[in-house]
Amino acid sequence: MKTLAGWILSSPATLAVSLFLIIPVAATISVTFTAPGGTFAPYVDFFSSGFQRTVLWRTFEIAAITTVISLILGLLTAYVVSRSAPWMKSVLIVLAVFPLLTGVVVRSFAWLIILGRNGVLNNSLEWLGVIERPLSLLYTQTSVVLALIYIFIPLMILVLIGVLENIPDDLLQASASLGASPTRTFVQVVLPLATPGLIVGAVLVFTASFTSYATPHLLGGTRQMTMGTFLHQRAMTSFDWTSASTVAAIMVVVIVTTVLVMTRLAKRLNPMAS
Amino acid sequence: MKKLNISRIAAVSSAALLAASPALAQDRTFTVSWWGFNGDALQEIIIEPFQEMCDCEVIFETGNNSDRLSRLQLRGGEGVDVIYLTDRFSQLGIELGLFQPIDRAQVPNIDELYDLAQAPQGEYGPAYSIGRVGIVYNADEVESPITSWDDLWREDLQGSISLPGITTTAGPMVVLRAGARAGVDAYEDPDAAFAEVAELQPNVLTNYNTGSEMINLFSTGEITVSMAQDFALGRLQAAVPSVVWADLEDGAIATLNTINIPTGSENVELAHQFLNFVLSEEIQHTLAVRGVDAPVNAGVDLTEEEAAPWTYGDEMISSLNRIDYVPLNANLDEWINRWNEIFGM
Numbered sequence: 001m002k003t004l005a006g007w008i009l010s011s012p013a014t015l016a017v018s019l020f021l022i023i024p025v026a027a028t029i030s031v032t033f034t035a036p037g038g039t040f041a042p043y044v045d046f047f048s049s050g051f052q053r054t055v056l057w058r059t060f061e062i063a064a065i066t067t068v069i070s071l072i073l074g075l076l077t078a079y080v081v082s083r084s085a086p087w088m089k090s091v092l093i094v095l096a097v098f099p100l101l102t103g104v105v106v107r108s109f110a111w112l113i114i115l116g117r118n119g120v121l122n123n124s125l126e127w128l129g130v131i132e133r134p135l136s137l138l139y140t141q142t143s144v145v146l147a148l149i150y151i152f153i154p155l156m157i158l159v160l161i162g163v164l165e166n167i168p169d170d171l172l173q174a175s176a177s178l179g180a181s182p183t184r185t186f187v188q189v190v191l192p193l194a195t196p197g198l199i200v201g202a203v204l205v206f207t208a209s210f211t212s213y214a215t216p217h218l219l220g221g222t223r224q225m226t227m228g229t230f231l232h233q234r235a236m237t238s239f240d241w242t243s244a245s246t247v248a249a250i251m252v253v254v255i256v257t258t259v260l261v262m263t264r265l266a267k268r269l270n271p272m273a274s
Numbered sequence: 275m276k277k278l279n280i281s282r283i284a285a286v287s288s289a290a291l292l293a294a295s296p297a298l299a300q301d302r303t304f305t306v307s308w309w310g311f312n313g314d315a316l317q318e319i320i321i322e323p324f325q326e327m328c329d330c331e332v333i334f335e336t337g338n339n340s341d342r343l344s345r346l347q348l349r350g351g352e353g354v355d356v357i358y359l360t361d362r363f364s365q366l367g368i369e370l371g372l373f374q375p376i377d378r379a380q381v382p383n384i385d386e387l388y389d390l391a392q393a394p395q396g397e398y399g400p401a402y403s404i405g406r407v408g409i410v411y412n413a414d415e416v417e418s419p420i421t422s423w424d425d426l427w428r429e430d431l432q433g434s435i436s437l438p439g440i441t442t443t444a445g446p447m448v449v450l451r452a453g454a455r456a457g458v459d460a461y462e463d464p465d466a467a468f469a470e471v472a473e474l475q476p477n478v479l480t481n482y483n484t485g486s487e488m489i490n491l492f493s494t495g496e497i498t499v500s501m502a503q504d505f506a507l508g509r510l511q512a513a514v515p516s517v518v519w520a521d522l523e524d525g526a527i528a529t530l531n532t533i534n535i536p537t538g539s540e541n542v543e544l545a546h547q548f549l550n551f552v553l554s555e556e557i558q559h560t561l562a563v564r565g566v567d568a569p570v571n572a573g574v575d576l577t578e579e580e581a582a583p584w585t586y587g588d589e590m591i592s593s594l595n596r597i598d599y600v601p602l603n604a605n606l607d608e609w610i611n612r613w614n615e616i617f618g619m
Contacts, residue, residue: 113494119494
């Protein structure tokens with residue numbers, strides 16, 4: 001009876017998830033298995049192209065680098081914020097969240113202004129005498145990664161603040177009283193306890209970076225095409241929906257696999273993470 | 275009692291019908307799919323007078339060529355009564371079976387158009403405006419003037435060019451010009467044409483997909499040269515006054531903007547009326563004078579000043595190079611892959 005009630009109560013949510021998540025994704029992916037040429041022909045076509053393999057690897061690389069740097073910077077920032085006085089904590093959280101108040105396009109565009117040939121960075125370096133002529137900083141992998149870190153690090157910080165705040169001060173004091181240095185306490189006490197937050201933050205940042213479109217489009221251009229911009233090209237300008245669906249399916253597989261690997265890794269690092 | 279009720283109901287129903295009939299006429303909607311540029315001017319010059327003529331409400335779908343054509347394809351040709359596209363994309367729409375032939379008897383103003391605008395793609399939509407694809411450059415930054423398509427390959431332009439992306443209207447023209455430079459037909463010998471495109475690669479900072487992107491690249495100083503359509507020149511010069519249109523000895527390339535009636539149009543007769551209205555000498559003249567579109571109605575007479583921004587007049591129009599989009603679209607998939615290999619690796 002209890003089970004039946006559970007099923008009935010959860011049915012609206014199940015229906016919503018099916019309608020708005022599972023069915024659209026399944027419909028998108030199913031197209032790739034009914035294409036002319038064989039069940040896996042679109043996937044064979046995708047992986048037989050050096051360019052397309054490069055795009056996939058480049059996207060993975062950009063997402064991975066963004067995630068790792070965001071993890072490091074986010075953890076340090078969140079640790080400082082979580083250990084601050086309450087009034088200072090509020091100020092720091094507002095500052096961390098502030099960039100989220102504008103759209104991704106605006107935040108990406110800000111980096112065009114910073115990294116452009118006549119941008120803030122080039123002008124400053126020229127004024128300081130470090131360079132004689134402007135550097136070409138846009139349309140590189142570095143510019144895409146920088147902007148993605150800026151855009152997604154608030155997510156990481158917010159997630160980690162919540163986790164780090166829940167680590168009792170008693171534990172840190174106990175660690176110190178047993179002779180551990182602050183660094184050792186951070187590595188051996190704080191870090192394992194923060195693992196669930198790190199995994200959630202990493203998954204959020206990786207997924208968002210891997211699927212991002214506007215930032216790679218604006219700061220990477222055609223030279224740094226990623227899976228998002230490539231998917232747009234296939235669907236909206238080449239009208240090749242099978243190929244676009246194949247790209248989408250590969251993106252789903254990469255993301256799901258990465259999430260599973262990270263969750264497994266988290267379990268090994270900290271069994272509580274499960 | 276029963277009789278009274280029936281007569282009351284009949285009277286009320288008749289009154290309701292009479293009251294509703296004007297509303298029903300105004301409830302008829304006519305959907306126009308276009309880019310969305312110059313919205314205020316088009317509203318005043320085309321939409322408001324046409325709404326009075328048709329006693330209908332005109333609604334819009336806006337976006338770039340590919341987005342709108344893609345949406346139309348997803349809807350199986352339905353949801354739009356007329357669609358504005360450049361000729362590369364209208365040819366694609368024809369090949370996808372999304373447009374219906376135009377009944378030219380219902381659009382007598384087609385006879386007044388320049389020959390190349392009357393039936394640029396056979397029985398389908400006429401052109402309502404004409405433009406050019408050429409080269410624009412910042413005269414303050416480029417040492418010697420650009421006078422030929424081959425100048426794009428000049429060594430002094432390294433890292434300073436933006437080309438239109440291969441999936442835009444003008445993008446495939448780069449390949450055709452590269453073929454011409456190699457002395458081959460790009461359709462027959464794509465290897466030779468793309469070898470020239472690869473030689474151009476060091477000069478290219480990035481490719482752009484919209485006119486606005488190209489203007490941004492100029493205004494932020496990222497590029498000094500680009501291949502562009504002439505409709506963007508006004509906005510470009512407003513942003514960077516030192517940008518000029520190159521006078522190319524080997525000629526600019528014509529682009530025709532067409533209007534088609536999709537297969538799923540629910541107002542086919544009205545769509546023909548719309549075409550006839552837009553192609554009339556009066557509307558074409560007003561659009562040109564107001565800086566919206568170049569006229570293709572041969573009867574439109576412009577002063578030198580009014581004609582300055584436009585591809586206008588027999589002499590200029592006959593000097594343009596034309597593109598056959600049938601073989602271009604047939605080769606485009608392979609060209610996109612080759613292009614990506616050069617610019618995206």
